[in-house]
Ligand code: NI
């Protein structure tokens with residue numbers, strides 16, 4: 001399975017047949033690896049309603065016919081667009097033929113482009129034999145530890161940019177709590193308020209924890 005960084009907090013997980021796209025903010029994203037019109041997707045996962053996460057989810061889902069997974073209220077709003085949605089709440093698991101996705105807490109806020117307020121989530125994903133944890137947007141909180149304790153994590157996709165989420169220093173502690181084999185940083189350097197030093201994050205995590213950090217440029221992939 002390949003983890004491809006699409007820029008900001010957007011990723012595509014693919015085995016060549018199935019492609020799971022997470023938080024596809026591409027239009028208006030200065031770091032977007034590809035155009036929304038070129039995204040292949042079989043399933044789209046949306047962590048929360050902010051525009052830099054919901055992004056092009058509606059357009060990609062309409063074009064590809066992919067199913068969209070989001071927390072109940074957000075899924076309800078996306079369903080009004082005529083999309084095929086699955087609507088778990090925190091703790092809920094949605095199963096597919098490629099694996100499953102479970103919603104876990106994220107400490108953040110969430111308002112959609114339409115102005116409705118809902119609850120943000122992290123995304124715990126089983127794709128084939130690999131467990132991927134997209135933290136969504138979050139600050140550092142101790143229950144991150146429960147996620148990795150309950151389900152050992154192969155790859156954590158972790159926000160590090162600060163200002164809107166935890167910064168790279170808090171994220172070192174988050175990496176220690178989660179205990180993933182590999183951490184891929186995201187949600188940084190897209191806009192000036194979230195500029196940070198990903199190589200410093202890598203060196204701090206690798207000296208303080210047992211995790212390896214893989215810094216991907218947009219469009220680069222990591223084999224998991
Ligand atoms: Ni957000």
Ligand code: MN
Pocket residue numbers: 009050052053137164187
């Ligand atoms: Mn965000």
